[in-house]
Amino acid sequence: MLLVLDPSLISGINQNLNVVDALDLIADARRLGKHMVFGQREVIKFLVNCEQLSMRARSVYRKLYEDLPTTKEYLNRINLSVEIVFEDTLEVLETEKSKVIRASFKYFTDFSILDKTILLAEDHDDILLYHRIVNAYLKWNNWSGVSIKFDARSGGGRNTDKAFNIIQGSKERFCLCLLDSDRETPKSSVGDTAASVLKINDKNQPLCDAIAIGVRAVENLVPTSIYRKVFSHDPNKKTALLFLDTLESSQFLESRIYLDFKKDLKLEKILKEPPNTEFRKYWINFAREFSSGNMQISSTCLEQQVCAQPSSCQCCVTLGLGTRIIKKVESTYSNRDISDMVCDNLKPEWEKIGYLIVSWCCASSQLSTIGASS
Missing domain, CATH: 3.40.50 (Rossmann fold)
Incomplete structure (x- = not known):
């Protein structure tokens, strides 16, 4: 998280000793590389010379002072930041381009919140x-x-x-x-x-x-080229992979977003839904219009919209790849x-x-x- 030290903390040091504790802990979190920390030049310069802070904290702020030009670049690129202020508040200031969480220093007097x-x-x-x-x-x-x-x-x-x-x-x-x-x-x-x-x-x-x-x-975020490699030695997945290849070169590519990559979608499941449901209308249209030579869907069942074998339907509208897919990708x-x-x-x-x-x-x-x- 990008933590931004507000100038109000400077005056707050003399009003509440807990501000010092918070600034020490924030410095330690930065030393350990758990967050990014930024402040205006005058704020960081003050902290470098603030004798109320520990020597280790002041050393961290000295490093931050040296790195200000680089850190400021990220401030401009990241639209979410946490502005740590002296005021007792927890609120969000949001625009079209940025979101700032204004949080009191009091939230940072315990190291828990400064963990990753x-x-x-x-x-x-x-x-x-x-x-x-x-x-x-x-x-x-x-x-x-x-x-x-x-x-x-x-x-x-x-x-x-x-x-x-x-x-x-x-x-x-x-x-x-x-x-x-x-x-x-x-x-x-x-x-x-x-x-x-x-x-x-x-x-x-x-x-x-x-x-x-x-x-x-x-699972929908994984490219088909990767699935092709993962299941290259599994003959049982060949038809499912050919289905994905055909889908990606068709006008129904958008449907890939809504596929169940784990399970086959049988026609019986679609037809048992009420006629006016979005799920039934969408996937019936898909079954009618999408053509893949590797899949056989009963034209009679499709036309009559009644599954002839509801307990053993073999009409696969889409094909899945099984369970633990992401683990197999990682492997x-x-x-x-x-x-x-x-x-x-x-x-x-x-x-x-x-x-x-x-x-x-x-x-x-x-x-x-x-x-x-x-």
Whole structure:
């Protein structure tokens, strides 16, 4: 997180000794490389010479003073920052281009909030992919000198709302929660898990935020070229991969956003939905119009909109790749850069997620030369 020290802290030092404690802890967090810290030149210069601060803290602020030109560049590139002020407040100032969380120094008198930002997802495997996405974003946008530090947490699927509620309610940690949208069509609402988290996300507690990604699930973010490599030796996945290839060269490419990459979508599931539901209308139209030579859908069932074999339907409208997909991607591409494999249709969502993670989890390198004896 980008922490900005407000000038009001200078006068506050003489009014409340806890300001000194907060500034010492902020310096220590920067020394450990857990966040980025910035302040106007006169603020940092004052802290360098402030005898009330520890020698180690003053050494950190001296390094920050030397690095001000570089840090200011990131201030202009990151639209989210935390402005630490003397005033007793916790509020958000938001414009079209920036979001500033104004927080009292009182929140920073405990080192808990200065620990790494929590990155909360429904499953730990999701975070493996998010880590790749943010690294790709940094590479594409030439963000040198920025580290990404976060405390990875799994919400446990449907229990993610409980995990998020505890973190946000404590007011003791920064937290970004990324959720699968579980949207099955362009007009459908987010799924139950995302909806339950978004419902309890308290905008008056801005140290944490929850956001649903722009695709159905993290599996939808993986390029088909990568899936092709991951499942290259699995003959059972050949038809599913051919389906994806055909889809990506068709006019129905947008439907890839809403696919269930784990499970096949059978015609029977579509037809058992009420006639006027968005899910039924969208996927019936897809089944009628999309043509793949590798899939056989009963024209009779489709025309009559009645499944002839509801207990054993074999009409696959879309094809899935099974479970633990992201773990298999990680196993295949361990320690390998995949940023050049991201296709044009997925890159905008990668950029969006990458920038979001940078904004919440940006940090600087550890200042290893500034130790306890300074």
